[in-house]
Amino acid sequence: MPVTNFEFPEKYRYQNGFNSYLESEAVPGALPIGHNSPQKPPLGLYAEKLSGTAFTAPRHENKQSWLYRILPSCSHPPFTPLEPPSPDQFEQQPAKLHYIPNQLRWDPFDHNPETDFVSGLRLVAGAGDPTLKQGLGIYIYAAGRSMSTTSAFYSADGDLLIVAQDGVLDIRTELGYLLVRPMEICVIPRGIRYQVYLPAGPARGYALELYQGHFTLPELGPIGSNGLANPRDFQSPVASFTPDHGTTASDGPTSYTITAKFNNTLFTTAQPHTPFDVVAWHGTYHPYKYDLGRFNTIGSISFDHPDPSIFTVLTAPSDHPGTAVADFVIFPPRWLVAEDTFRPPWYHRNTMSEFMGLIAGAYDAKRAGAGGFVPGGASLHNVMSGHGPDAASYEGARAAGLAPVKVGDGSCAFMFESCLMVGVTAWGLQACEKVQTGYSQHSWGGVKVHWTGEAGGEARGHLLDG
Numbered sequence: 184m185p186v187t188n189f190e191f192p193e194k195y196r197y198q199n200g201f202n203s204y205l206e207s208e209a210v211p212g213a214l215p216i217g218h219n220s221p222q223k224p225p226l227g228l229y230a231e232k233l234s235g236t237a238f239t240a241p242r243h244e245n246k247q248s249w250l251y252r253i254l255p256s257c258s259h260p261p262f263t264p265l266e267p268p269s270p271d272q273f274e275q276q277p278a279k280l281h282y283i284p285n286q287l288r289w290d291p292f293d294h295n296p297e298t299d300f301v302s303g304l305r306l307v308a309g310a311g312d313p314t315l316k317q318g319l320g321i322y323i324y325a326a327g328r329s330m331s332t333t334s335a336f337y338s339a340d341g342d343l344l345i346v347a348q349d350g351v352l353d354i355r356t357e358l359g360y361l362l363v364r365p366m367e368i369c370v371i372p373r374g375i376r377y378q379v380y381l382p383a384g385p386a387r388g389y390a391l392e393l394y395q396g397h398f399t400l401p402e403l404g405p406i407g408s409n410g411l412a413n414p415r416d417f418q419s420p421v422a423s424f425t426p427d428h429g430t431t432a433s434d435g436p437t438s439y440t441i442t443a444k445f446n447n448t449l450f451t452t453a454q455p456h457t458p459f460d461v462v463a464w465h466g467t468y469h470p471y472k473y474d475l476g477r478f479n480t481i482g483s484i485s486f487d488h489p490d491p492s493i494f495t496v497l498t499a500p501s502d503h504p505g506t507a508v509a510d511f512v513i514f515p516p517r518w519l520v521a522e523d524t525f526r527p528p529w530y531h532r533n534t535m536s537e538f539m540g541l542i543a544g545a546y547d548a549k550r551a552g553a554g555g556f557v558p559g560g561a562s563l564h565n566v567m568s569g570h571g572p573d574a575a576s577y578e579g580a581r582a583a584g585l586a587p588v589k590v591g592d593g594s595c596a597f598m599f600e601s602c603l604m605v606g607v608t609a610w611g612l613q614a615c616e617k618v619q620t621g622y623s624q625h626s627w628g629g630v631k632v633h634w635t636g637e638a639g640g641e642a643r644g645h646l647l648d649g
């Protein structure tokens with residue numbers, strides 16, 4: 184069900200539609216008409232173009248927005264590396280990641296009262312390299328403090344998909360506000376500056392940074408023209424600004440800190456004017472949010488367990504059709520009705536890597552409770568690492584009556600699935616101290632032999648018609 188448990192202040196008005204050409208003005212008349220860059224834009228604003236794709240990207244891929252702002256974003260002193268550096272925050276050099284075939288599971292990650300959204304971001308696993316615009320990073324965030332109202336953050340490394348798990352994020356972006364609650368996600372595109380407040384206490388969740396391309400909706404094929412995540416349910420902000428500046432870009436009354444994530448290193452500068460001075464904007468490059476409760480889940484109404492790709496919310500394609508750098512897949516509450524079918528996920532090995540998290544509740548293939556797959560925790564089944572239901576879940580599902588059953592009420596697991604082998608950071612493997620020892624043995628060490636064939640003798644293959 185859609186999220187409903189929060190009052191909506193007026194600032195959270197949204198514009199609906201995935202990948203839509205949108206426009207918004209906080210002051211009537213701020214948008215130039217029939218023109219992007221007039222000699223003197225309305226109200227004395229500066230016109231600034233923000234490109235999310237190459238200028239020459241084909242129309243169906245092209246993402247650009249025009250921002251009309253009080254001062255251009257280039258007006259700041261040089262960036263310097265953030266001191267002190269946080270060595271375990273964004274380890275990304277492929278040589279330093281740990282590539283291991285073992286199944287991994289993490290207990291719920293800790294909240295952190297000391298960190299804000301930026302200092303509380305930790306890379307757990309990743310693939311590729313932001314300097315080559317290839318691959319992705321998988322993060323956990325834990326924020327106990329709001330970011331300062333005089334700070335902003337942007338990442339040059341990629342688009343950030345945020346999966347809120349615990350706590351509410353009130354995100355002020357250059358293009359307006361997004362309120363992101365548990366069971367909601369948002370995407371902040373590369374380069375867009377933002378600030379994260381915590382209106383309801385500490386927050387924790389997951390994030391995926393996409394170093395290449397952008398998320399899109401999966402094809403629907405024979406499903407038809409509606410279903411899964413419907414475009415109309417994606418919401419983008421309306422323009423919102425605060426005037427705080429001097430008479431030039433250098434003499435304003437307030438110092439704003441801008442932190443940049445650039446090749447997984449943080450840089451900082453301070454400027455005497457607010458970055459949140461965009462009075463109007465139009466274009467296709469904008470942040471958006473989505474309520475996972477609006478997902479139209481589709482499944483088997485006859486037999487067999489379908490591939491989890493039917494649960495894809497967003498996909499980031501590679502250059503090879505059908506093969507994603509990152510799929511964002513959810514396992515929401517749903518009816519299982521398949522006949523003569525082992526209903527939970529099958530045992531399998533996958534050429535794609537599977538990082539999973541649990542937003543709430545329990546997952547039908549894994550033990551819940553302490554030491555199991557728990558909200559705020561995670562698992563990683565890397566390329567070709569065998570996995571599937573743990574022994575108890577298998578036995579339960581094997582013995583279960585096959586009346587229609589609703590699974591996952593109040594639950595939602597998700598998966599970041601990638602065609603790339605992901606390496607785990609030193610933080611993810613050791614420093615976080617959340618890796619469960621004996622995950623594999625606990626899950627599958629007790630898998631029973633059900634073989635009913637003849638004992639002894641040497642089985643030989645034979646031709647069916649021989």
Ligand SMILES: O=C(O)Cc1cc(O)ccc1O
Nearest residue numbers: 490491528529537548570598
């Ligand atoms: O491994 C998992 O739990 C995720 C998953 C779920 C499913 O229904 C089918 C395949 C799959 O990888």
Ligand SMILES: [Fe+2]
Nearest residue numbers: 533537564570
């Ligand atoms: Fe899987």
